[in-house]
Amino acid sequence: MQHEDVITDKLRLNQILINIVGNAIKFTPVGGDIIIHLVERPCSTSGYAAYEFSIKDTGIGMSSDFLGHVFDTFAREQSATVSGIQGTGLGMAITKNIVEMMGGTVEVESEEGKSSKFTVTLTLRLADKPIRYEPIAELQGARKLVVDDDIETCCSVCKMLRSIDMQPDWTVTGKEAVLRAQDAAELKDEYKVYIVDYLMPDMNGIEMIRRIRRVIHEDVPIIVLTAYDWADFEKEAREAGATAFVAKPIFMSELRSVLTKPVQMEEPKPEETEKTFDYSGKRILLVEDNALNRELALAILGESGMQIDCAEDGIEAVNQINEAPEDRYDLVLMDIQMPRMDGCTATREIRTLPNNRKANVPIVAMTANAFEEDRKKAFECGMNGHIVKPIDRRSISKVLDQIFKEAK
Numbered sequence: 434m435q436h437e438d439v440i441t442d443k444l445r446l447n448q449i450l451i452n453i454v455g456n457a458i459k460f461t462p463v464g465g466d467i468i469i470h471l472v473e474r475p476c477s478t479s480g481y482a483a484y485e486f487s488i489k490d491t492g493i494g495m496s497s498d499f500l501g502h503v504f505d506t507f508a509r510e511q512s513a514t515v516s517g518i519q520g521t522g523l524g525m526a527i528t529k530n531i532v533e534m535m536g537g538t539v540e541v542e543s544e545e546g547k548s549s550k551f552t553v554t555l556t557l558r559l560a561d562k563p564i565r566y567e568p569i570a571e572l573q574g575a576r577k578l579v580v581d582d583d584i585e586t587c588c589s590v591c592k593m594l595r596s597i598d599m600q601p602d603w604t605v606t607g608k609e610a611v612l613r614a615q616d617a618a619e620l621k622d623e624y625k626v627y628i629v630d631y632l633m634p635d636m637n638g639i640e641m642i643r644r645i646r647r648v649i650h651e652d653v654p655i656i657v658l659t660a661y662d663w664a665d666f667e668k669e670a671r672e673a674g675a676t677a678f679v680a681k682p683i684f685m686s687e688l689r690s691v692l693t694k695p696v697q698m699e700e701p702k703p704e705e706t707e708k709t710f711d712y713s714g715k716r717i718l719l720v721e722d723n724a725l726n727r728e729l730a731l732a733i734l735g736e737s738g739m740q741i742d743c744a745e746d747g748i749e750a751v752n753q754i755n756e757a758p759e760d761r762y763d764l765v766l767m768d769i770q771m772p773r774m775d776g777c778t779a780t781r782e783i784r785t786l787p788n789n790r791k792a793n794v795p796i797v798a799m800t801a802n803a804f805e806e807d808r809k810k811a812f813e814c815g816m817n818g819h820i821v822k823p824i825d826r827r828s829i830s831k832v833l834d835q836i837f838k839e840a841k
Contacts, residue, residue, distance in 0.1 A: 435473055436482055437684055438560035444821060445531050445801075446555075449539075452528040453488045453551045460549070461492035469682060470585075481556050489550040495543040503541055504529040506728055530725050534801065566689050568598035575625035576617075579603040580610040580641070581658060582634050586681070590628060590658075593685050599626075607636030611644045618648045626692065631659040631666070639666070639673045646674025656691055658683065712833060713738030717764040720750040720779070721799065722771040726822060730766065730799075733826055737833075747774025751782045759790045764836060767816065769800040769807075776800075777814035784815045795836045799824065 457467045467490045474483040495503060506526045532539045537555035577599050579590045587603035594601040602624075604610050610629065617623045627645060631638040642655055655674055657663065660681040663670070667678065679691045719734070721727040722745050734741055742762075744750040751774070754762060765783070769776040776798060786792040797818035798811035808819045818832045 436559050437686060438564055439482070439484070439557040440560060441555070441557045442535065445535055449528055449531055449553060450486065450488075452524045453553070456524060457488055457490040457492060457549070457551075461490045465491040467491075471682065476556055478556070481558050483554060483556050486553045486555075487550060489548060491548050494545040494547050494549055495541075496545045500541065500543055504539075506725060526725055527729055564686070566597055566685055569689070569693055572625055572692060573598045575599055576622070577601040577626045577628065578610060578613060578617075578624045579628045580607065580633070581605065581630040583630075586630070586658070586683075590683065590688070593683075593688050596685070597689060607633040607638070607641035610641060611636075611648075614645045615648050623649060623653065625653060627653065627655045629655060629657060631657050631661065631663070631670070639669055642670060642675050643673040654692075711738050712837070715763045715837070716740040716742070716761060717766060718742050718744060718750060718753060718762050719766050720744045720747065720771070720776065721766075721768045722746050723768070726768070726799075730824060733824060733829060736826070746771045747776060747779030747782070750774075750779050754783055754791055754794065755786055757791075759788050762791075762794050764833070765794055765796040766799055766820075767796050769798055769811070777810065777816075780815045797832055797836065 454467065454469070461467055467488065470485075470487045470489075472485045472487075474485060476483045504525050529539050532553055532555070535555055537553060539554075540552045541549065542552075543549040577594055579587050579594075579601055580603070581587050581590070582605050584605060587605065591601040591603055602613070604613060607629075610627075614624070614627070627649070629638070629641060629645075633641060638657070642657070645655060654676040656677045656679060657670055657675045658679055658681055663678045663680075670678075677691050679687055715737075717734070717739055719727065719730055719741055721730060721743070727743060727745075731741060731743075742753065744753055747767075750765065750767065754765070767776040767780060771779075774782075780796050783794065783796065784792050795817045796815065797820055798808075798816045799820050799822055800807055800811070801822045811819045818836055820828055820832055
């Protein structure tokens with residue numbers, strides 16, 4: 434990948450990848466594979482590049498009949514329903530909606546009983562001043578050994594190392610890595626850094642690190658590559674001789690950082706207990722013109738115990754509040770961009786209602802824009818809070834807690 438630094442909506446991109454990878458994990462049995470590739474392709478527009486994210490699994494796949502409906506709202510494969518796999522059927526519909534909002538495309542290939550592959554293509558703006566990674570003086574020209582059973586990972590890491598003036602070799606087996614370490618020590622032509630995958634098919638990663646450490650100098654770093662949370666095995670790996678850890682997929686910025694200053698062992702953070710998502714007894718008015726966004730919000734809010742009324746634009750919202758009993762609504766969730774009457778105009782109209790309680794009902798903006806000026810605009814028109822779409826349980830719970838606490 435030529436350009437690592439791009440300008441994009443991180444929140445939306447994360448949501449896309451979380452939805453697709455989450456599905457892959459859900460529908461892939463224990464022992465299966467999930468392979469994520471990122472490829473940069475040239476773009477006809479100057480200052481931009483096309484990035485292709487592909488997520489392929491070896492899970493249960495999809496039938497040809499369902500494949501044409503995978504992005505439909507509430508669509509679920511019959512085999513998934515029968516097998517008891519939980520889901521709302523909204524994830525892929527939401528994903529496609531977000532991808533298209535970002536001007537991209539999402540495609541799917543699948544073979545029932547074997548695999549599925551989702552490919553997301555986005556055209557992203559390149560950073561105005563791409564970061565240039567200079568060679569590390571202490572390691573310039575030095576030999577490195579990359580050990581990973583995936584050839585593409587080996588080639589990718591070696592390419593990065595060459596770009597900062599290092600001389601990498603690679604191998605796809607743990608046994609070969611140990612032999613190369615022994616030969617290098619005997620010939621007094623040692624590798625200055627070892628970058629090794631934690632999970633190797635022919636040898637336990639910890640054992641490979643232990644054997645390599647026996648024949649190399651104690652100052653030579655062994656950096657562990659892993660797609661897993663290394664907190665689970667960090668202590669054992671360090672005792673075996675590992676000095677640093679880096680997560681897959683690896684980027685140049687992370688690789689150079691860990692080569693310059695190996696990651697220090699972090700103190701384990703106390704686990705956060707999830708707050709109860711229970712707002713029973715509250716009634717809200719959900720104002721959203723997009724059917725998909727409305728269904729997503731209803732699915733999330735439905736878990737809270739709240740009663741929910743809906744309106745599809747600002748005019749409907751103002752009329753419903755005006756005609757309802759004064760104590761009907763505890764909160765209004767208001768989309769900003771809607772036909773006939775937008776959210777800000779509707780909020781101003783509500784604030785001028787003659788009934789004081791109705792005029793002061795808490796109103797929270799829902800918007801796809803996460804910029805500070807959008808948040809400021811929402812507050813200036815009389816709103817009490819701001820949530821970025823697509824909404825999730827954590828973000829909405831945080832705002833609801835704040836609003837209902839202030840209302841007491």
